[in-house]
Amino acid sequence: MPLKDECSLCGRVFPLYRLKRCQRCGRLYCRDCMTTDVRTGEPEALCLNCARRIVSPTKRWKYEPLKRYLQRRGYFTDHVALSFARIDGIIGDNLPMNAYKTQTWWNNSPSSAHARAWLEAGWRVEQVNLEKGTVTFIKTAKPPTTRREKRRFKPLEKPFKPAPVKPLRRRRVPSKTKLAKMYARLKNLERQRKSQLRGKFKPRPALEKRLFKPDKKPAATD
Ligand SMILES: [Zn+2]
Ligand SMILES: [Zn+2]
Known part of the structure; x- marks a missing residue:
C-alpha cells in the first residue's frame, strides 16, 4: 500500500508522490493547492496561502x-x-x-x-x-x-408617513404672444396650401377668358 498524506490546505488525502512541498512554509500540498512562484516562474512552488502572502503582504491581525x-x-x-x-x-x-x-x-x-x-x-x-x-x-x-x-435593527420611532402626493398640475394658459404666433403659423399653413392648390390649375387660354366671364351667369337658353 503506497504512503499517503493529506493536503495541508484542502485536507484531501493523496499518495505521497502526488503531494508537493511548499518552498516557503515547508508543508505538503496537493497540486490544486500549489501555484507558480511569481518571482521565479517556477510552477507548483508555493502553496496558495504563501503565494497570497507574497503578492499582497498585509499587516492586519492574522486571526x-x-x-x-x-x-x-x-x-x-x-x-x-x-x-x-x-x-x-x-x-x-x-x-x-x-x-x-x-x-x-x-x-x-x-x-x-x-x-x-x-x-x-x-x-x-x-x-x-x-x-x-x-x-x-x-x-x-x-x-x-x-x-x-445596531443600526440595522433600529426600531421605527415615527409612524410610517407616506410621501405627499403631488397635486396634478393645472394646464397653463398660453400667453398672448404664443397664441398670436400659433395663429400666424396656422394662417401661413393655410395660405401655403391654397397656393399649392392654385398652382395645380392650368391657366385658362386667352380665348376662353374672353368668351367666358366667371362672374356672369350664363344666360338661360330657351
Ligand atoms: Zn489541496
Ligand atoms: Zn506555503
Missing part, C-alpha cells in the same frame, strides 16, 4: 477573520468543530507549526494573540485533537452586537 467567523457562527450555533486546514482557509494563512504540535497553543489564555480571536468572539476551545487536526469551540457568551447591527 481577525477567525474572530469574525466565530462571531457569525455564534448567531446560529454554540458548537463549532473545525479542522486546522479549515482554519487555514478562514484566516487565509497557515497556522504556525506549534498549533499542530502542541496542545498548549490552543489554551484559552487571553494573553496570546491567537486565543484572543475566539475569546473576543465569545468562544473557547473545548477540545483539540492534534492527531486528526481538529478543534472544537464552545460558545461562552452572546456575540456582541456590532455598531452596524
Whole structure:
C-alpha cells in the first residue's frame, strides 16, 4: 500500500508522490493547492496561502477573520468543530507549526494573540485533537452586537408617513404672444396650401377668358 498524506490546505488525502512541498512554509500540498512562484516562474512552488502572502503582504491581525467567523457562527450555533486546514482557509494563512504540535497553543489564555480571536468572539476551545487536526469551540457568551447591527435593527420611532402626493398640475394658459404666433403659423399653413392648390390649375387660354366671364351667369337658353 503506497504512503499517503493529506493536503495541508484542502485536507484531501493523496499518495505521497502526488503531494508537493511548499518552498516557503515547508508543508505538503496537493497540486490544486500549489501555484507558480511569481518571482521565479517556477510552477507548483508555493502553496496558495504563501503565494497570497507574497503578492499582497498585509499587516492586519492574522486571526481577525477567525474572530469574525466565530462571531457569525455564534448567531446560529454554540458548537463549532473545525479542522486546522479549515482554519487555514478562514484566516487565509497557515497556522504556525506549534498549533499542530502542541496542545498548549490552543489554551484559552487571553494573553496570546491567537486565543484572543475566539475569546473576543465569545468562544473557547473545548477540545483539540492534534492527531486528526481538529478543534472544537464552545460558545461562552452572546456575540456582541456590532455598531452596524445596531443600526440595522433600529426600531421605527415615527409612524410610517407616506410621501405627499403631488397635486396634478393645472394646464397653463398660453400667453398672448404664443397664441398670436400659433395663429400666424396656422394662417401661413393655410395660405401655403391654397397656393399649392392654385398652382395645380392650368391657366385658362386667352380665348376662353374672353368668351367666358366667371362672374356672369350664363344666360338661360330657351
Ligand atoms: Zn489541496
Ligand atoms: Zn506555503
